[in-house]
Amino acid sequence: MRYVLLGLNHKTAPVALRERFAIPESELPAALRSFLDHDAEEAFILCTCNRVEFLARSTGHAPDVSGFVKNYLRLNGSSSAELEQHTYTYLDHDAMRHLFRVASSLDSMILGEPQILGQVKEAYALARSVGAVQTHLDSLLTRSFAVAKRVRTETGIGSSAVSIASVAVELAKKIFGTLDGKTVLVVGAGKMSELATRHLAAHGARSLLVCNRTGSRAEELAIKTGGRAIRFEELYSVASQADIVLTSTGSAEPIFLKEHGEAFMQQRRNMPMFFIDIAVPRDVSAEMNSVDGVFVYDIDDLQNVVSAHTDDRRREAEKAEQIIESEVRRFDERLQTLAVVPTIVSLHDHLETIRQAEVDKVRGRLGPLNPEQELAVEAMTRGIINKVMHTPIAAMKSAVKGREADPTTLIEAIRRIFNLPEKDDKKASGQD
Amino acid sequence: MPHLWLRVAVALYSIGLVYALLALSKRGQILSRIVLPAMAMGAAFHLVALTESALESGHWAPVSVHQSESLLAFVLMLFFGGVYARYRMLSPGIFVFPLVFLLAMTASFGEHPPQFTSGLLRSGWIALHIAFIFAGYAALFISFAASILYLLQERSLKSKQMNGRFFRLPSLDVIDDMGYRSLLFGFPFMTLGLIAGAAIAQNNFGAAYFRDPKVLLSLLMWMVYLVLLFTRWNSGWRGRRAAVMASIAFVTAVGAWAANFVSAVHGYVAR
Numbered sequence: 001m002r003y004v005l006l007g008l009n010h011k012t013a014p015v016a017l018r019e020r021f022a023i024p025e026s027e028l029p030a031a032l033r034s035f036l037d038h039d040a041e042e043a044f045i046l047c048t049c050n051r052v053e054f055l056a057r058s059t060g061h062a063p064d065v066s067g068f069v070k071n072y073l074r075l076n077g078s079s080s081a082e083l084e085q086h087t088y089t090y091l092d093h094d095a096m097r098h099l100f101r102v103a104s105s106l107d108s109m110i111l112g113e114p115q116i117l118g119q120v121k122e123a124y125a126l127a128r129s130v131g132a133v134q135t136h137l138d139s140l141l142t143r144s145f146a147v148a149k150r151v152r153t154e155t156g157i158g159s160s161a162v163s164i165a166s167v168a169v170e171l172a173k174k175i176f177g178t179l180d181g182k183t184v185l186v187v188g189a190g191k192m193s194e195l196a197t198r199h200l201a202a203h204g205a206r207s208l209l210v211c212n213r214t215g216s217r218a219e220e221l222a223i224k225t226g227g228r229a230i231r232f233e234e235l236y237s238v239a240s241q242a243d244i245v246l247t248s249t250g251s252a253e254p255i256f257l258k259e260h261g262e263a264f265m266q267q268r269r270n271m272p273m274f275f276i277d278i279a280v281p282r283d284v285s286a287e288m289n290s291v292d293g294v295f296v297y298d299i300d301d302l303q304n305v306v307s308a309h310t311d312d313r314r315r316e317a318e319k320a321e322q323i324i325e326s327e328v329r330r331f332d333e334r335l336q337t338l339a340v341v342p343t344i345v346s347l348h349d350h351l352e353t354i355r356q357a358e359v360d361k362v363r364g365r366l367g368p369l370n371p372e373q374e375l376a377v378e379a380m381t382r383g384i385i386n387k388v389m390h391t392p393i394a395a396m397k398s399a400v401k402g403r404e405a406d407p408t409t410l411i412e413a414i415r416r417i418f419n420l421p422e423k424d425d426k427k428a429s430g431q432d
Numbered sequence: 433m434p435h436l437w438l439r440v441a442v443a444l445y446s447i448g449l450v451y452a453l454l455a456l457s458k459r460g461q462i463l464s465r466i467v468l469p470a471m472a473m474g475a476a477f478h479l480v481a482l483t484e485s486a487l488e489s490g491h492w493a494p495v496s497v498h499q500s501e502s503l504l505a506f507v508l509m510l511f512f513g514g515v516y517a518r519y520r521m522l523s524p525g526i527f528v529f530p531l532v533f534l535l536a537m538t539a540s541f542g543e544h545p546p547q548f549t550s551g552l553l554r555s556g557w558i559a560l561h562i563a564f565i566f567a568g569y570a571a572l573f574i575s576f577a578a579s580i581l582y583l584l585q586e587r588s589l590k591s592k593q594m595n596g597r598f599f600r601l602p603s604l605d606v607i608d609d610m611g612y613r614s615l616l617f618g619f620p621f622m623t624l625g626l627i628a629g630a631a632i633a634q635n636n637f638g639a640a641y642f643r644d645p646k647v648l649l650s651l652l653m654w655m656v657y658l659v660l661l662f663t664r665w666n667s668g669w670r671g672r673r674a675a676v677m678a679s680i681a682f683v684t685a686v687g688a689w690a691a692n693f694v695s696a697v698h699g700y701v702a703r
């Protein structure tokens with residue numbers, strides 16, 4: 001059995017090249033069919049904005065994946081050279097490992113991001129519906145989903161926030177429990193603050209107050225985000241209503257000082273307040289964080305949290321790699337065990353035929369037997385063939401389990417010793 | 433063997449103690465799956481032990497210092513159960529479990545428990561007095577635990593280290609709500625308990641009773657409790673200031689509890 005995987009991703013190829021390899025979803029069924037014509041018994045294509053992966057399986061000789069890619073994408077000589085340069089090719093174990101890593105998001109641009117598994121599942125459903133994925137690839141792909149799930153539950157790879165906006169939301173939730181019904185004040189109506197505001201609103205923040213030095217831009221953002229614009233002069237009298245204050249003005253001097261914070265806390269009867277300051281230079285003075293009940297995170301603080309979380313994910317990824325390694329081994333073992341099954345079956349059939357023939361011969365000589373004698377003959381002959389079969393079967397199984405250099409040699413030897421028919425053993429002999 | 437069921441309960445409670453010690457480390461996470469069933473089972477055995485000793489002595493009110501320790505531990509567990517049912521969080525256990533363990537353990541290893549002298553024990557009023565006061569203590573303690581948790585989480589947020597150990601604690605809002613509600617809930621109990629006590633004392637001892645150290649300390653505790661509630665309700669004191677207040681309340685509560693040893697009306701024979 002041969003598995004071949006050829007692919008390119010955000011690490012190996014620039015976006016310009018990835019674009020050229022990408023196959024639109026509508027053309028995927030046709031692509032899969034043409035893939036099957038290149039010595040592949042089963043084929044699978046995964047195409048996302050960060051990667052394109054071509055996976056094929058065949059018995060006998062290896063499927064011609066790069067041939068398919070070159071033909072299908074009609075690459076000429078120079079682009080073929082580019083293909084070699086920017087793609088990777090994995091065989092057998094390595095192909096399985098790569099698929100498991102991709103599905104578990106260990107190979108993603110943002111380590112541990114959850115979308116990739118959904119994309120693999122969609123690609124799988126499509127390949128299945130056109131019949132390109134049937135038996136072995138089916139079990140490999142479904143295994144990869146289980147592996148991804150295991151990685152997600154047993155490691156913390158996806159547990160912490162790794163973008164500025166999601167970190168801000170996570171922090172706000174640590175302060176307020178939930179963002180439902182919380183008031184957000186946006187000071188400075190820039191692009192960044194619009195993005196962050198949308199993120200907060202998506203998590204339940206309700207009333208939005210928008211304040212800008214030029215009133216018209218505040219109006220604009222207020223309309224866009226469904227909030228209310230307030231004039232700059234009103235800022236200090238309104239600010240204490242806000243649970244979350246998001247600042248991003250171009251002001252050279254801080255807008256919110258410690259004294260303001262103390263006054264707000266008095267007006268709010270010490271209800272906590274969260275300042276998210278994404279402006280450089282900062283809009284909230286550094287001393288503000290020392291006011292009881294006021295929490296200030298500037299852009300560096302948020303960035304530090306992001307990179308700490310990224311490091312966490314990297315550490316968790318190491319654990320995940322071990323899980324993947326053990327899963328590859330398990331899957332491989334299962335495949336090998338499956339590979340000896342045809343040999344066991346034909347060995348059994350072969351000996352059973354001999355037994356029947358011998359029993360018939362003897363019966364002719366002995367004449368009619370009574371039921372008891374009949375049973376005794378059956379039991380004895382069956383006992384003999386079971387004993388004969390036992391050692392070779394046990395040897396094959398332990399060869400597979402023990403991961404000896406090549407169980408194929410042993411299987412081949414057994415087939416030759418017992419003179420087992422070559423016809424129906426396509427599956428077994430092709431297992432390397 | 434006396435105290436058998438109580439000792440079984442103590443053994444189960446010890447899991448809670450270990451949980452509390454490891455709660456903020458990685459290993460605590462694993463323990464958090466078994467700690468709740470263990471503590472619930474511990475409380476069940478504890479109830480058996482309490483019933484047994486009540487049947488033995490013929491009174492529902494505790495007749496010795498060890499029995500009152502045991503009862504207080506049980507009331508604390510009940511309170512914790514209520515808080516858990518409402519908030520689904522184990523973190524108050526970091527403080528509650530060790531105290532429960534300590535109280536139950538001292539109770540289970542007491543050899544010759546000093547007996548309360550008072551013949552009043554037959555009165556149903558005294559049982560009510562004790563039950564209310566203990567509920568007040570438990571609520572006060574949970575609220576104290578909440579204010580410490582709040583302080584820890586606040587520090588962790590201010591330090592801007594999101595992967596710090598305390599960051600795993602519940603959100604400030606939830607902790608605050610828990611502490612405040614616990615205070616609100618406990619205050620009427622404490623008040624009624626003190627009134628019941630005062631009524632009993634008035635009938636039996638007269639005015640001299642009010643010069644008893646335990647009574648004076650209890651009144652002080654009640655006033656601190658009141659101030660605590662008022663500052664929270666009126667100016668929303670949280671964090672550091674609330675933690676200081678709660679600590680004062682806790683210290684006076686411990687003082688009032690320990691004053692049994694110097695109190696005439698609450699004293700023991702064995703002293």
